Amino acid sequence: MFQLDVRSRKPIYEQLVDKIKELIINRILKPDEQLPSVRMLSSQLTVNPNTIQRAYRELENQGYIYSIKGKGNFVAAIELKPNEQKLAELKTDLKRLIAEAIYLGLTKDDIYVLFHEAHQQTKGINSDDTGSFR
Amino acid sequence: MFQLDVRSRKPIYEQLVDKIKELIINRILKPDEQLPSVRMLSSQLTVNPNTIQRAYRELENQGYIYSIKGKGNFVAAIELKPNEQKLAELKTDLKRLIAEAIYLGLTKDDIYVLFHEAHQQTKGINSDDTGSFR
Amino acid sequence: MFQLDVRSRKPIYEQLVDKIKELIINRILKPDEQLPSVRMLSSQLTVNPNTIQRAYRELENQGYIYSIKGKGNFVAAIELKPNEQKLAELKTDLKRLIAEAIYLGLTKDDIYVLFHEAHQQTKGINSDDTGSFR
Amino acid sequence: MFQLDVRSRKPIYEQLVDKIKELIINRILKPDEQLPSVRMLSSQLTVNPNTIQRAYRELENQGYIYSIKGKGNFVAAIELKPNEQKLAELKTDLKRLIAEAIYLGLTKDDIYVLFHEAHQQTKGINSDDTGSFR
DNA sequence: GTGGTCTAGACCACG
DNA sequence: GTGGTCTAGACCACC
Incomplete structure (x- = not known):
């Protein structure tokens, strides 16, 4: 497993x-x-x-x-009211990681792909978010 | 400092x-x-x-x-040919983190903002990437 | 039920x-x-x-x-002479809980409300206590 | 200890x-x-x-x-912004306990004493709360 | 020295 | 049979 x-x-x-x-x-x-x-x-x-x-x-x-x-x-079922604090922490981490990745050559297309893939994986939890990324 | x-x-x-x-x-x-x-x-x-x-x-x-x-x-001077392996690792981490953030309510606008901010910080190192994100 | x-x-x-x-x-x-x-x-x-x-x-x-x-x-019928020992235990617990709540921001108005609500629920069992709390 | x-x-x-x-x-x-x-x-x-x-x-x-x-x-130092969620949980517990205590004979004077004692113990953390209880 | 992690194995509480 | 707690003792990471 x-x-x-x-x-x-x-x-x-x-x-x-x-x-x-x-x-x-x-x-x-x-x-x-x-x-x-x-x-x-x-x-x-x-x-x-x-x-x-x-x-x-x-x-x-x-x-x-x-x-x-x-x-x-x-x-557990997903909480309808997601934890704002946790999300904020995650955003801070993400920003740091993205900055480091940009330094190493990450482009906006890369991040587009990553978000898209991640979004597919989560099977469209947030239905208002299924539109095009760009 | x-x-x-x-x-x-x-x-x-x-x-x-x-x-x-x-x-x-x-x-x-x-x-x-x-x-x-x-x-x-x-x-x-x-x-x-x-x-x-x-x-x-x-x-x-x-x-x-x-x-x-x-x-x-x-x-150290910037490596113009950044370490591809490191970038790949970073992408894996990023994808995982993004998926978790989406689960907690992250939207495509959020990630847009994060990328934009991170990009500003790095002061446009990669010139092919200075255009608008959207 | x-x-x-x-x-x-x-x-x-x-x-x-x-x-x-x-x-x-x-x-x-x-x-x-x-x-x-x-x-x-x-x-x-x-x-x-x-x-x-x-x-x-x-x-x-x-x-x-x-x-x-x-x-x-x-x-069971209500015991008119309630168990003093139990009440004493409850008071100890209450005091501990109240102290913790004060530490987290509880005010005297909060406890007033709580007592009032609890008192309403019990439908005035103790007649000497039906007056206003304040 | x-x-x-x-x-x-x-x-x-x-x-x-x-x-x-x-x-x-x-x-x-x-x-x-x-x-x-x-x-x-x-x-x-x-x-x-x-x-x-x-x-x-x-x-x-x-x-x-x-x-x-x-x-x-x-x-740890006290958080200036106390955890609202925790406080809410505590209140629920308190209410239940108070109701049970009232059933066993708790009076409003008793709770007054308890709050006062607890407040003394915490050494007046919330300064706006040092007034008389009643 | 400190906290943090892990194993091996035991016993209890719950349904 | 399930999770929850506890002991005995080991090794690692940090400062």
Whole structure:
């Protein structure tokens, strides 16, 4: 299911968070769908259950999944009122990254392509946004 | 010169790397300009000299500065042929971040603004890109 | 009758306990009134009968309901001499919560409103307290 | 320093969070003051370092402390713009608790005393709130 | 020295 | 069987 790099500087639980977040954002995991149980993922990835648990907990804190004791972990529905604070943080990060990329040769066409691809991936969540980019 | 946030979860040396990188990208520090010495920065920022040293070493590894023993650290000239591999990596990161931001409500106008702002900052390094974004 | 949130981190049986307790406190369920049977509630809420049973047992332990074998569960009469110990515990909790809320910006007007609303809900059980709060 | 109840239903790390939060709210621990190190608290309380770590992490997530790798954990300054969402949640909890307390005999004088005491503890954070309660 | 991550394995609470 | 908590002890990153 996933590919983890245990030698990476990035903690395993963070890698997990990112991978699962991606699956949720790209609608591969759908709202209210059940995630693999802590123990199952643990044995599949040969990673300690605690590490999986921690990743799930982080995802819950960030609002991407919810967990029911004795039942399992499930994908959360999208919030209709998106978190403004989080979005603002993301924008700051994006700007920094874009500036660095421009320095390395990124063009406006590149960013157009990236946005378009990302938008396709998310399967048009924001319907008012399906128009042409330009 | 800089403003460091000791409370941030991001290591101080990484903050330094990012800040200096930004100054270089935005042409505030120009090619072959000398950077402040480790000791000076260390006392100015009340930061351990080791931490400064580490930041400079990291910047050197990434190709943003070069150091001359006994003289100091200097801003590297822009590579006209930017590292394609790095740009590719950046694009991957960007795409991931953009997808997440769209999930949280980012619109095409938002990304337009971000690109525009970032482009202004870099002071039109890439002349083929000074036209209007739209 | 109730609205349960299966996604909540609070166990379902506890949610049930709180809801029913609220109905009793607010006199919607009157003393000696019969509660819905375990089976009925179970099928209505599509919740495991064990869970309902557990909630009722908990309510009985706390003195809010009593059960008669073969007949059902019933709302207990109000104790005119309320449990002083419980009240003392509640006060401790309240004080802690109020302090935290003040730290986050709670004003005396806020607490006035809260008390007033809570008082309205209880429909003036304690007659010496029906006057204006201020 | 603290007294923990290992037999309690409430997790140890949560007990720790509550205790430390209380010390911060009541200004016994002052902003930027260093908390005992994970290892020290761990041995003092004969609790596993991981459990302490988890409590500190939770406090950081809630904004009560901040941690610097290699340095320690420190009390965070109060946010000038308090978290409205958190306050709203607290109010809901408060209302429920107050209603229950009224049911058990709480009077408006009682709540007055509680608010007053809590306000004293917090050492008058909100200066516009030092007037008489009534 | 400090915090941060991870494993191995245990026990409890919940449904 | 599920998630949640905890211990024992290890290793790494940072300053």
